[in-house]
Amino acid sequence: MTHPATSVLTLASGRAEHLANVVRGLRNQTEAPLELVVGVMQDDLYDLPETDFPIRQIRVGGDHALPLAAARNAVAREARGEVLAFVDVDCIPAPTLVADYARQARAGAGCFMGEVMYLPGGANAPGWTYRGFDAVAEKHSDRAGPPEGETAPCTDYRCFWSLNFAIHREDFARSGGFDERYQGYGGEDTDFGKTLDHVGLPISWVRGAKVYHQYHPHAMPPVHHMDSVIANAERFRDKWGYRTMEHWLYAFELMGLIEKRGHWPTEDVIVLRRPNAADEALCRQQSHMPYANTTRVIRQLQERRAGRRLADAEAVGAMRQAQRAFLGQAPVAAE
Template sequence: MTLSICTLGFGRADHLANLVHGLNRQDTRPAELVVAVMQAEPYRLPDTAFPVRQIMLDAADLPLAAARNAAARAASSDRLVFLDIDCIPDPGFVTDYAERLGEWDAVLMGEVLYLPKGATETGVDFARFEALGEKHSERAGPPTQPTGVCRDYRCFWSLNFAMRRDRFLALGGFDERYRGYGGEDTDFGRTLANAGVPILWARGARAFHQYHTHHMPPVHHVDSVLANARRFRDKWGEWTMQHWLRAFVLMGLIERRGDDYAVLRAPDPEDLALTAQQSHRPYASSARVLEMLEARQPAIASSYAAA
């Protein structure tokens, strides 16, 4: 068996270059890197000892689901690893996934540690990354055994996962009706659960997430989050991303109307400041913001919970 690395590209050229540097230092060489490019121009990348292919896509509406599917279809290997452009794989990354996928016809989710601002300024230094990297407080830690069962499909996370290509294609990949930010991950997790495909946490297969400013909850994507949450409701009969929707209600961006929501206004500078990642933290936290919002507006929080 061979192993293809699939990633998506929209900006962040320096991050992608670091991902490639990480792949160049693998204990086991990947068969290839496939980049689904969601911008007008391909990337200029470091030299590699393995093939790199860039698949150019229509970038309208940030087609994350379609881009992952395109990368998977273009891949030549029978095992796929999906790794976000922001991540740097540690030297054992390919070996760990290759071994686990030899044992399991399942979805495997490797470890992720978040790097603070400035961690990559001196290049790819794994000893430095190990010392600085932090686990996300809202994600499960690595299992004590090589693999551990994830019993809640909502925990599926496309940032760093692997599975056999034939299984991915048989499931139909990600639902391409999801456009823009949000929802396609949880939808794919639900598809896996319905098909009886195990979702496993993998010990190892570690990636280091590079710092970049972002917002959690993603207020700058409120329109696509709400549209994709509706798609999930229409498909599965229930809402997803409810913690984000709850935060948007508390911020006055949307309001609940029956079994739907309506957008009230666009986010303003105060909303963006509240949800922005702080430079002294390696990652943003939806839970931290939601806790602050609930403390400020307990009456609205209580009425939302009762709805």
Template structure:
């Protein structure tokens, strides 16, 4: 089975170089790596024993959905493995996906472990990564028994590390390119997969290590796109999404309910960024902790 790894990148040159080096260490290397480059210039990357193709798309403001589709549609593989640019694949990731694809149809989602700040400073060391990496507390874990388990809630779909056949991806129609920027496109894709009768599966293995970078959760720095995409999802499916983020933004005084939707009240300021900013000692940012704090303060007010 021919395998194409697909990623998209804007900045993050060091992260992308580590992703390439990780694929070079694979027990079963991919046949190609396709990069949707969301900036005007291509990257200088490590040499690799597989074909690396960079598709320069230009500006960073291109929807993530369109960039992912561009990489997938340019790929030649029968199996498409999607990895975010900040992921380092474990040596067995490709092999695990190929093995699973012999038995499973639909979407396969591998494990993710979050590395602390400085986790890659000394280079790629999978023994250290395994010791330091932690699972995200707000994401389901791998199956406790067996190589995989079915995910029965489309909202659990996570594009950070997943795979599916090119045929299945084409049948679903790819990511909906009406979604702008960041937010909601994953949930919409999961909904499309489920609505067409395809299954979503969590795998034991196919592991990726998430490289540390500062982030905001809830993603207040993407307020406009989250709000726009919530409206698109609601119009498409007749029900809302990203409710926990929108609730947090209401409590922060950024939005208010307006009939069946929301109305923006103001731009985020430094207080909002400070509240949602991932701290240096955290391997990942947590929406749940911020929302819990906001709810408690709203009760006390």
């Protein structure tokens, strides 16, 4: 069976060696991509490894340092393939990623999300191998595992994640692409997932289409992006009637960075103070940790506020109530 031509798309600002590893991963594909299109969010273009497929670097400007939504739309417009496979710059594609996505993505089939495995610091050193990755990589504890079959429906649009996904170009056009009113970090992914749901395009998990996420210093919750998270959560509410990123907002509240003022359903989010070094240290991913984890930080903050260890049911219940409040939903009675 002949598969449709696949354009692999990524965005980059800095992280030159990460991007070079993306290219090396694409050179190892069982089915070569039609092209790699790089949305360059910096002044200089990249010096990249030689390939048997074309690489096109597209400069993406904007008024904000991270025009993520606009950049994804720009690389999609430039792409020549029928299938658009979006892979983040810190993700090395496994050898069957292009073939796995090309086999699934058809017009009307919607969006497909492949597997993501996380690497500890140093695993992507020169001379890396996929066997070496498989020996140390971990799945994120807060993400769904691969489906039992080739695909499975993702019934919650909030699980959409642009880190590793593919969609037929006709379906991307039908969705309208990413909403460019979202500026900076956070919210544009959930908005795109909500849009797919709104226009009736399914979201599916894929077995395979795997990437290996390269370690880089990160923080979860993204306290260093607090301002854009708050602003984009409010944009989402203006558009859809409720906020998103409620787990991050709850963490910021526990940290004493923000508070809600007013009463449901019209309360406002007010910034109380700026994040400091202690806040950043609490959220920072360490090199021995393959990924950062907001749930871990929330639990620490909950117990710090309570002054005692919390049972799982109590901690989860408190988190759900707080998240409902940030979503702009009425509280529910305790079970």
